[in-house]
Amino acid sequence: MKRELAGGPCSVARAADVLGDAWALLILRDCMHGVKRFDEFQRSLQVARNTLSDRLGKLVDAGVLTKEFYQDNPPRYEYLLTEMGRDLFPVLSAILAWGDKWLDGALGAPVTLHHETCGHDLEPEVVCRHCKQPVTDHDVQFCVGPGYPGVVTSGTDFRHRLAPAPGADGGRPHAHLRAS
Amino acid sequence: VERKSFAGMHCSVAQCLEAVGEWWSMLIVRDAFLGVTRFDEFQQRLGISRNILNQRLAHLAAHGVLQKTLYSEHPPRYEYRLTAKGRDLWPVLTAMRQWGDAYAAPDGPPLHLVHKSCGQIADAIMTCSGCGERLTTRDVRAVPGPGDLDDLVPAARTTR
Numbered sequence: 001m002k003r004e005l006a007g008g009p010c011s012v013a014r015a016a017d018v019l020g021d022a023w024a025l026l027i028l029r030d031c032m033h034g035v036k037r038f039d040e041f042q043r044s045l046q047v048a049r050n051t052l053s054d055r056l057g058k059l060v061d062a063g064v065l066t067k068e069f070y071q072d073n074p075p076r077y078e079y080l081l082t083e084m085g086r087d088l089f090p091v092l093s094a095i096l097a098w099g100d101k102w103l104d105g106a107l108g109a110p111v112t113l114h115h116e117t118c119g120h121d122l123e124p125e126v127v128c129r130h131c132k133q134p135v136t137d138h139d140v141q142f143c144v145g146p147g148y149p150g151v152v153t154s155g156t157d158f159r160h161r162l163a164p165a166p167g168a169d170g171g172r173p174h175a176h177l178r179a180s
Numbered sequence: 181v182e183r184k185s186f187a188g189m190h191c192s193v194a195q196c197l198e199a200v201g202e203w204w205s206m207l208i209v210r211d212a213f214l215g216v217t218r219f220d221e222f223q224q225r226l227g228i229s230r231n232i233l234n235q236r237l238a239h240l241a242a243h244g245v246l247q248k249t250l251y252s253e254h255p256p257r258y259e260y261r262l263t264a265k266g267r268d269l270w271p272v273l274t275a276m277r278q279w280g281d282a283y284a285a286p287d288g289p290p291l292h293l294v295h296k297s298c299g300q301i302a303d304a305i306m307t308c309s310g311c312g313e314r315l316t317t318r319d320v321r322a323v324p325g326p327g328d329l330d331d332l333v334p335a336a337r338t339t340r
Binding site for chain 2: 013086143
């Protein structure tokens with residue numbers, strides 16, 4: 001029985017809980033390539049039909065996909081990304097970029113992304129919405145956010161690793177790591 | 181049950197998931213970014229059994245995501261730190277966290293990141309390395325790259 005990841009106050013864990021497992025992410029990858037139908041997912045992923053059916057059902061329940069009727073006899077459904085699902089694109093493109101950089105087996109990227117707006121092949125970058133500069137782990141401070149609960153069950157509490165407010169002491173593990 | 185290996189798929193998403201696709205692995209990486217280095221603290225935070233944690237840490241070390249270093253000889257004790265390859269997972273975690281903040285944090289984000297260079301709460305966005313514009317699934321197209329051996333992107337799917 002898989003233990004639920006989403007118990008602690010962490011949006012990464014909650015996202016991971018919705019995504020479920022690696023198959024779910026590969027289904028979403030295929031959706032972003034325009035795959036919609038069960039048989040097409042099955043051909044692409046070479047996964048057991050019951051596993052595929054289970055993962056598609058979970059993604060529909062989570063609100064990431066919608067299941068739409070497209071044919072009467074026999075009844076057939078297709079699976080489409082919702083807005084919540086399309087908003088996973090940054091997650092997938094970040095995973096893609098990491099795989100391209102570290103795991104391409106020296107063959108180069110299997111798939112490149114072409115940005116139709118500017119006409120470049122692109123690498124996704126994470127930037128700050130305010131100043132448009134790249135954001136790395138070394139130039140952020142981890143702070144308690146508005147959704148951090150007052151009481152957290154034992155082990156999952158990590159308030160001591162966070163700054164109580166922006167600019168206050170704490171929340172800089174990278175500084176600590178450099179010093180030690 | 182051990183899931184099927186993705187090692188044979190020529191897809192960078194699948195290869196990334198082969199290394200970190202078991203979600204406990206990603207939460208270990210998250211904790212490493214928060215400064216956790218020692219077995220007992222990972223174990224306390226994640227609440228998973230010691231042998232599962234051992235397996236995950238060994239898997240991440242074998243894939244070069246974490247480096248295991250001896251820090252005490254008697255008794256022998258190890259700590260786990262992110263390598264350059266591990267730190268490069270930052271955009272993945274950032275993207276997951278922001279998505280979780282948007283869709284799975286009814287009380288608001290549990291955690292804020294403050295961007296030190298501008299002082300603002302860093303709402304990170306994914307942009308194009310060519311033009312700096314924000315990326316969405318609607319304005320990119322997947323095209324076969326130099327390492328595409330499996331026809332990952334059939335022609336019919338490249339246009340929508």
